[in-house]
Each structure stands twice: as structure tokens, then as C-alpha cells.
Amino acid sequence: MNVGGEHYRTIWLKPGDDRVVQIIDQRPLPHAFVIEDLASSDAMARAIKEMHLRGAGLIGAAAGWGMYLAALEAPQASMEAFLGYLQAAGEKLKKTRPTAVNLEWAVDRQLREITGRARTPAEGVRVAHDTAQAIADEDAEFCRRIGEHGVKIIEEIYEKKGDTVHILTHCNAGWLAFVDYGTATAPMYEAQKRGIPIHVWVDETRPRNQGARLTAWELVQQGVPHTVVADNVGGHLMQHGLVDLVITGADRVTRCGDVANKIGTYLKALAAADNGVPFYVALPSSTLDWSICDGVAEIPIEQRGEEEVKYIQGLSDGEVKRVLLTPPESPAANYGFDVTPARLVKGLITERGIAAASEAGLLELYPERR
Numbered sequence: 001m002n003v004g005g006e007h008y009r010t011i012w013l014k015p016g017d018d019r020v021v022q023i024i025d026q027r028p029l030p031h032a033f034v035i036e037d038l039a040s041s042d043a044m045a046r047a048i049k050e051m052h053l054r055g056a057g058l059i060g061a062a063a064g065w066g067m068y069l070a071a072l073e074a075p076q077a078s079m080e081a082f083l084g085y086l087q088a089a090g091e092k093l094k095k096t097r098p099t100a101v102n103l104e105w106a107v108d109r110q111l112r113e114i115t116g117r118a119r120t121p122a123e124g125v126r127v128a129h130d131t132a133q134a135i136a137d138e139d140a141e142f143c144r145r146i147g148e149h150g151v152k153i154i155e156e157i158y159e160k161k162g163d164t165v166h167i168l169t170h171c172n173a174g175w176l177a178f179v180d181y182g183t184a185t186a187p188m189y190e191a192q193k194r195g196i197p198i199h200v201w202v203d204e205t206r207p208r209n210q211g212a213r214l215t216a217w218e219l220v221q222q223g224v225p226h227t228v229v230a231d232n233v234g235g236h237l238m239q240h241g242l243v244d245l246v247i248t249g250a251d252r253v254t255r256c257g258d259v260a261n262k263i264g265t266y267l268k269a270l271a272a273a274d275n276g277v278p279f280y281v282a283l284p285s286s287t288l289d290w291s292i293c294d295g296v297a298e299i300p301i302e303q304r305g306e307e308e309v310k311y312i313q314g315l316s317d318g319e320v321k322r323v324l325l326t327p328p329e330s331p332a333a334n335y336g337f338d339v340t341p342a343r344l345v346k347g348l349i350t351e352r353g354i355a356a357a358s359e360a361g362l363l364e365l366y367p368e369r370r
């Protein structure tokens with residue numbers, strides 16, 4: 001990914017100090033670009049919970065590196081004490097955010113690899129390091145492949161239309177939400193590379209405004225034409241033929257194809273269905289939860305603090321400020337995610353190809369899950 005012409009990932013081990021993980025702190029974006037050092041598993045847990053970093057794939061990679069930091073700080077005297085510390089650190093990391101399944105998946109993968117491959121704490125540290133790096137590299141590679149599969153949808157629309165393809169996206173499922181490329185944005189970047197003219201409608205995504213702050217910033221960095229719209233504009237745009245395609249990310253997708261994603265996604269899918277606009281969801285397989293089918297009943301939905309709804313942050317006189325938006329007495333509710341039923345999803349763009357949003361469709365791409 002591109003920041004001021006320089007290539008960055010969203011998370012990496014600090015050059016020259018392999019006891020420190022570095023991340024892009026997403027809180028001051030788009031007004032300041034800040035790199036943060038994280039030197040303990042507690043610091044990583046805090047960074048996930050307080051959303052210094054966010055997005056399903058990135059919190060998975062962060063959990064992987066968080067377990068590596070836990071391995072460094074764990075007692076090294078016996079394997080039993082070492083593993084006990086890692087179990088507890090894993091539980092702490094898993095509790096930070098409940099909806100994106102990547103977090104749980106990365107912690108469990110680390111525990112499995114360490115218990116299966118290490119005989120001493122020193123070996124455990126090495127395995128934790130290699131596994132964290134593998135999770136991050138895999139995330140980037142899977143997103144790259146999602147771009148290659150997803151671009152075919154854009155290409156097809158362009159061939160029929162012969163004019164700019166207008167794509168609507170919600171929240172930030174871009175490279176900031178993963179290790180590189182992103183999911184919803186990967187097909188857009190691939191289209192741009194292939195010379196297909198695109199324009200992106202960016203939902204602002206209240207209350208934290210990941211669309212207005214992060215997706216818009218990413219698209220500026222990549223030079224992709226886009227327009228930020230208030231969250232409620234999508235239906236109007238679709239009614240007037242101004243959206244050819246919707247692509248969003250996902251935080252958890254059930255084996256039956258139900259999709260949990262940022263609050264407001266469901267309303268976009270309803271509007272898309274009513275207007276015959278294809279609604280696609282892009283995700284790596286680390287976002288699939290094979291253990292559940294009914295997303296509305298079974299996916300835990302994160303509720304965050306009311307201050308995220310009541311206050312808004314922006315740049316004023318060169319300073320990032322936070323101002324109160326509501327009467328101070330009004331209580332606010334902050335549901336972070338909603339579930340879009342599989343019937344509203346035209347297809348799931350994965351690293352292995354595009355699947356129908358159904359158990360049969362997913363099993364065709366992932367036969368080892370049968």
C-alpha cells in the first residue's frame with residue numbers, strides 16, 4: 001500500500017528491535033500519519049480494544065503478533081508455566097473485540113502451532129514469531145488474490161457499459177483494515193492497475209467514520225477517484241442508476257453465507273436488492289466461521305461506548321479536535337455491526353474465487369471443510 005509514495009504494511013516488526021511491533025495508529029488519520037511502538041501483549045490488547053488498529057484481517061494479524069509479544073514476556077523456566085501464560089494472554093486478546101472472528105482464529109492458530117511444534121520456551125518464542133509472520137504474510141497474499149478474483153466482476157460491468165464503473169463501499173475494508181491491499185478495495189486497485197475507469201462512493205460510516213476518514217484517505221493515496229457520501233445516500237444513488245456494484249468487507253461470515261459487517265451494511269444490501277444492484281462481500285478465509293449458520297442469531301455483536309456516537313472528531317485550526325454533537329443528557333446506543341442475510345449477497349469474493357453465499361457455495365471452494 002501507498003503512503004505518500006512509499007510502500008507500507010499496517011503492522012510489522014520494528015527494524016533492529018525484534019521485541020517491538022510497529023503499527024500505523026489509525027486514530028489520528030487522515031490528519032496525521034503516526035507510527036506506534038507496541039512492546040507488550042497488554043499494549044497490543046489495548047491497541048485492538050481502543051482501535052488504534054482495526055479491521056478484521058488486521059486485528060487477526062495483531063493478535064498473532066500479540067501472542068509473540070506474550071511469548072517473549074512469558075516465564076521461561078518451564079514449558080508448563082510458559083504455556084499457562086500464553087493461554088491467559090490469548091484469552092485477554094480474544095476479549096478485546098467480539099465480532100471479527102479473525103482475532104479468535106489467530107490466537108487459536110498460535111496456541112496450536114506452539115503446543116504442537118515447541119518443546120522448550122525458547123522454541124515457543126521462535127514458533128510464535130514465525131506464526132505471527134506467516135499470519136501477516138498470508139493475510140496480504142490472500143487480499144492480493146481477492147483483488148485478482150474480484151476484478152473480473154468490475155471488468156464484466158465495464159465491458160457491458162463501456163464507461164466508468166461506480167462502486168459503493170461501506171466502512172473501511174481497505175489496506176488499513178488488513179495487512180496490505182484490503183478486501184473490498186483490492187478489486188478496485190486491480191481495476192485501476194488494468195486501466196478500467198472506476199469511481200468509488202464512500203459511505204462516511206458513522207459513528208467512527210471509517211469511510212470518511214480512512215477509506216477516503218486510502219483512495220487519495222492510491223489516486224482512485226471517489227466521493228464521500230453521508231450514510232443514508234446509498235439508496236437514492238441506487239434508485240437513480242448511479243451505483244453499478246456494491247462491495248463491502250466482512251468481520252465474520254457463517255458457513256451458510258450470512259455476513260456480519262459494520263453497522264449499516266444490511267440497509268445497503270436491502271437497497272441494492274430493491275434496485276437490482278449486485279451486492280458482493282470480499283473476505284479472506286480467516287473470516288469464515290464454519291461453526292455457525294444463522295448469523296443473526298449466533299454472531300455476537302459488539303456494543304461500544306456511547307461517546308463514539310455523541311462526539312465527532314475533526315480538524316479545526318490545524319488541530320484534531322473532538323466536539324459534542326448531541327444534547328449532553330441524551331443517552332446513545334452504539335451497535336458496531338449488523339448481519340446481512342445470505343439471500344441478499346450475490347457472491348463472496350475469497351482468495352480461492354467467488355462463491356455463492358450459501359453452505360454449498362462455500363464448500364465448493366473449501367471442500368476440506370466437508
Ligand SMILES: CSC[C@H]1O[C@H](OP(=O)(O)O)[C@H](O)[C@@H]1O
Nearest residue numbers: 054055056173177249250261262
Ligand atoms: C473486513 S474488515 C473491515 C471492516 O472493519 C470494520 O470494523 P471496525 O472498523 O469496527 O474494525 C468493518 O466491519 C469493516 O467492514
